[in-house]
Amino acid sequence: MAKKGFSRRTFIKGTSLAIAGAAVSGGKIAQQGIFAPRVVHAQDEVVLAIQEFAHDAIKAILPDFESATGLTVKLEGGPVSGNDMLTKYSTAFAAGNSPVDVISDADDSSPTFIRAGWIMPLDDIIPQETWDDFPESMQGQIDTFLSYEDQRYRVPHEFAIGYFFTRKDWLEEKGVSSPATWDEMVELGKEFTDSASGVWGTTDGLVKPGLLYVYCAYLASQSGGSVFDFDEGTAEAFQFLYDMIHTHKIFPETALNQDYTAQNELYMGDKVAFMRQWPFFQSVAEGNTDWFDASKMAIELPPAGAAGSKSWWGGWGFSLPASAPNPDGAKELIKFLTSPENAPKLAEGQSWFVMPRTSILEYFADKPNVIVEAMGRYSEANVMAARPFHPRVAEAQTAVEDMASLFLTDQASLADVMKQGKQLIADLDA
Incomplete structure (x- = not known):
């Protein structure tokens, strides 16, 4: 760094x-x-x-x-x-x-x-x-x-912006660079993931209320989606998160019940190769003096989706x-x-x-x-x-989380949650 x-x-x-x-x-x-x-x-x-x-x-x-x-x-x-x-x-x-x-x-x-x-x-x-x-x-x-x-x-x-923290030491051992795109994140994530040992390519805190929305909006900023519109870019973000968890298996499904403390503990427990996290994590990691080393905490640009390398701030x-x-x-x-x-x-x-x-x-x-x-x-x-805006922002964020949760847990199809999400936002706007 x-x-x-x-x-x-x-x-x-x-x-x-x-x-x-x-x-x-x-x-x-x-x-x-x-x-x-x-x-x-x-x-x-x-x-x-x-x-x-x-x-x-x-x-x-x-x-x-x-x-x-x-x-x-x-x-x-x-x-x-x-x-x-x-x-x-x-x-x-x-x-x-x-x-x-x-x-x-x-x-x-x-x-x-x-x-x-x-x-x-x-x-x-x-x-x-x-x-x-x-x-x-x-x-x-x-x-x-x-x-x-x-x-x-x-x-x-x-x-506050979500930074992309990487295990630079792990990347250098493999002779690879930080993933620059979603596709690269998946491929590198597969190289690092060892689910039997509890090691993952990436993770985040996705527990409701609040945290699942944060990550969905983060991915939507990279796909070009407007999460409160439940548009094509939002659908792409939802699908990418689903695929990281269920298809590519580089992201633990348990993250849906994980807060930021648990997320940080995974990273500092040498169980995660790279992840999005708020800047406070830098101080948390530096405070863990028995573990911390600058090579374990390199901040790189976020992997780019269709709309580029983006991260929303608030x-x-x-x-x-x-x-x-x-x-x-x-x-x-x-x-x-x-x-x-x-x-x-x-x-x-x-x-x-x-x-x-x-x-x-x-x-x-x-x-x-x-x-x-x-x-x-x-x-x-x-x-x-x-940051995605809605005049009734707290209620709109809950709508995004509820729909994402239904899709990520296989309780509803992507098409259904996009349709239902649009209606929930329309009801707020009425």
Whole structure:
């Protein structure tokens, strides 16, 4: 695995990113118009709700904000899932009585909050230089999960993409390269699979709810399918997964009852040659010091289907409740946290904040970081695909999972699940 940084020049070439309005001086992006000095407020406290593991990274940069604005920031623990976001905040937001000023919100929940009118638009709050710091490859996601009726309501702060982890040591022993296509993945998978010993070409966590959808959408991004349309590309993705399990037998059927912990344990138990997994696995593996070696964890580009080498991304971002107790302070805080100057500081403090923003990749250019380097290569290769969108995303994802499960367990034909899936989505749209 490469141990060098990813250059700004290469990143911009790979993503066709145009930097507009960012002033660069001495390797640091000047902070111009990011937040107003000494803003006067009716109250001086701003409450930010975000998952607790991110608090230390935020606290490290808050003194600059507090001294410049005269505000103080109170951090509260935020929910860990989109469903939990909806449960915790929907009643208060509907009553026009938000308990917090700024929230860290998920892809699964923000479309509901936004369409209900419970979130402030950000177009007049976030400077253009902040939006220009994101690559073009993220624009589709920003236009769907973070926007509504041509207005933006959320700024991404977390970037999660499924990386393709490979046992580079195993591949080198056989004198082969990482599979570049679906066909190559099948052929190499057969070479490594020894089901009697519990060794598999590949695997994933496919347990419901949630995880089966993730992998089906991952394959559909490579086949060119739109999973909520139950189209031809979706059928191709379903069929490929079925064939890996039942026809080629390179993927354990037990994965249908397997979560990510079990998936990771298989890999670190020397039972898997290559697999898709979220970036958190890098830290999990490095923490397993008795097993870890860089040659066991090479990140390569995903095998390409008909639509190419793709992997969808999703994540969390900052939003402002429309009924925030301190809206002026909230506006200043969200500008500060998401600015090109401060985004790299958050990323250094917590890997959850690592994103393919120009400012972050430039900051890490000379600092070894496996995930940043991989993110840059994925950006350069145009791997990143937007997460499939539906206004009722949680229910739509359940429909995909239910249909995939019926097909993968031989309870229904591919034609039947495609037909039934279309009807389930039509019912949601009615």
